[in-house]
Amino acid sequence: MRADAGAILRIDELTVSFRTDSGEVPAVRGVSFELAAGEALALVGESGSGKSTVALAALGLLGGTARVSGSIAIGDIAVVGAGERELQRVRGKLASMVFQEPATALDPLMRVGDQIAEVIRNHDDVSAAEAQARAVELLGHVGLPEPASRVRSFPFQLSGGQRQRVVIAMAIANRPKLLIADEPTTALDVTVQAEILDLLRRLAAENDMGVLLVTHNMGVVADFADRVAVMTDGRLVEEGPVDEVLLRPQHEYTRALLSAVPRLSVAERPAAAGAAGAAGPAAPAAPARERYVEASGVSVSFGRGVRAVHALRDVSLDVAAGETVGLVGESGSGKSTIARAVLGLIEPDSGSVRVFGEELRRARGRRLRQLRAGIGVVLQDPVASLDARLSVAECIAEPLLVHARGLGRAERRRRVAEALEAVRLPAAFMDRAPRELSGGQRQRVSLARALVLSPRLLVADEPTSALDVSVQRTVLDVITELQRELGFACIFVSHDLAVVQEFAQRVVVMRAGAVVETGPTAVTLSHPETEYTRRLLAAVPVPDPVVQRGRRLAAAGGAA
Incomplete structure (x- = not known):
């Protein structure tokens, strides 16, 4: 041997x-x-x-x-x-x-x-x-x-x-x-x-x-x-x-x-370009649009007394029709918690969350179901989010069974086929099992399920972090095209700042349950105002070994 x-x-x-x-x-x-x-x-x-x-x-x-x-x-x-x-x-x-x-x-x-x-x-x-x-x-x-x-x-x-x-x-x-x-x-x-x-x-x-x-x-x-x-x-x-x-x-x-690799443009510039105090370009004035999400002063804690964990501290967030807002920050920053509060899965200790103009905590029964029918969700892990015992068609049809109970079987299959076509998958996939699909195909099935009810709001929590760069590109392109066609708003939770730079119009930077910086994506990522945002940007590796070695040496010199 x-x-x-x-x-x-x-x-x-x-x-x-x-x-x-x-x-x-x-x-x-x-x-x-x-x-x-x-x-x-x-x-x-x-x-x-x-x-x-x-x-x-x-x-x-x-x-x-x-x-x-x-x-x-x-x-x-x-x-x-x-x-x-x-x-x-x-x-x-x-x-x-x-x-x-x-x-x-x-x-x-x-x-x-x-x-x-x-x-x-x-x-x-x-x-x-x-x-x-x-x-x-x-x-x-x-x-x-x-x-x-x-x-x-x-x-x-x-x-x-x-x-x-x-x-x-x-x-x-x-x-x-x-x-x-x-x-x-x-x-x-x-x-x-x-x-x-x-x-x-x-x-x-x-x-x-x-x-x-x-x-x-x-x-x-x-x-x-x-x-x-x-x-x-x-x-x-x-x-x-x-x-x-x-x-x-x-x-x-x-x-x-x-x-296919998303590139964070600010990270590939000399370090001085993103220095504190740099004057960024003026953001163009956005036309007034209906606000689909209005969260104000939201605080959430888990546990009680001295052992309580404060997941959110006085967080405010709004998302307009057709807009994508990126939530970024380290693990534990609270970005997924505010997304769950918008979905009505967590009730805040204080503050309010309004979706489509209505206070979520006051909605009950049929009205609450109607509000939730207007929200689609795409999660990070398509393997865990799709029931392995169901076919692709059955997975996509789940929201229809809950929120559109009057539809017959033939109409449900027609809507499922349309949803698959929308995410660039053939209708022949309907009778396959999720395990028979690749990671990118499963994530597109998750997206089809999220959009089958034509929601006005899409909440995407790390939807591409486990995907290859080319598959990630395909999924993001599909979401972008569908948003252009359907006009839904999107809350995009991610730790990949390069993806957020390409995909979101505004960015909200979170740390320890609080918002530390927010603004138009191009301005905030090019000219960050807080040291925490600058540290996040400095930690993003770029696919250029020469530039990356220079950034690492600069970071080591700064630390010294």
Whole structure:
């Protein structure tokens, strides 16, 4: 089970297919590349390109339905054909993995310190007390505050960024020479994402550790990678230094991928351009339009007494017909809470929320249902928001069954077909199950369901954060076209400032439950008035490695 010494990871002519009821499905086709110690290689491509399959194959984690050929070597250990006992010695010791969603990677019933200690004791003959001491040390090493007390926390007591730091602590517990990170920052806001990338960069340098980064975020690639390998349809189509691939792409697919990336224009300018006090252009006067949402002085808290969490503090927000307002801020800033208050899912402690001119808390029964029928909702995760037991047609028809009970089955199917056509999906998809669709197709089904009643207001909560850049572009283009045709207002919750810049006419910046800045998007993002907004903008990575290195050096100089 030995391979030639050399690179920390060597993959040669890797081919992977999966056995299914309908036959053999190819996933990876003849992929070859190497990763040296201390190097960061980004593996990029759309969903279904095979990049995550390559990452899982590297650790022998594909499962019994996979058929693997070619060779994979980690150090001098050959992975393909190795037994489970041999692989267990590789995993966690010589190589480790950081998964996209830390909530599913951690045991919710175990304290985080115990989970780290378990990883240590699986590969090292130490006492429980020594393993716990090393767990505290590791939590401090990955930048978790108060590690001695946090070691006793359960995962649900930590934020998303803190949970990801715990997962990284587990991954580096035995000082591996290879770290595979599969979309480690996708669900994180930009400031936490920047902290996690800085952490991975530091750990790789300190331990001479090779990092294989699987991602669809080209800004993250520009910020972190030394080399880039581009995959599509299971094949490697381009590979090279990050500056060459991102700035001078050779393959048509790479160029198309990069052209779909939303770019935050202010982030690609010299730092001085966005300095405090800069005079921005005057915003054009907008014509008066009916206000579909009027939230005034809204405060929301969860819990009571000293343990109460103040999610919103005196927040005011208005959205006019045909307007898109972007809500941005870090996790916990309150942007999703105000969206839920507008939907009537949370009753404020104080303040008022008026939708279509009526106070939500005063509406009851039939009138409340009528108001809610005018609101469509698109959530972040289309997998969780669509019932796996229903067909696509049944998922889209759910609002019709609740709010248009007099419609017959034939009329419902006609409306469903129209909704699918509106989101650029064929009517033939009606009888498919959600699991048979790609991520972008599922999100368009969610959009069709949200629009099937022709609502006047669309609330979109992180609708594109988990999507590839090209799929994200398609979904945003569809929403833009439909808004132009139907004239609905939109509350767009996002941590992606580049998307908000392209999509929203106004932006509301939130922090710790309060609005810290608001105004026309172009003015607010180009000439922010508050230090917090400037910090958010500085944390956004751009898909230009030269510009990104300059921004990182400028940020490091400012911190010093």
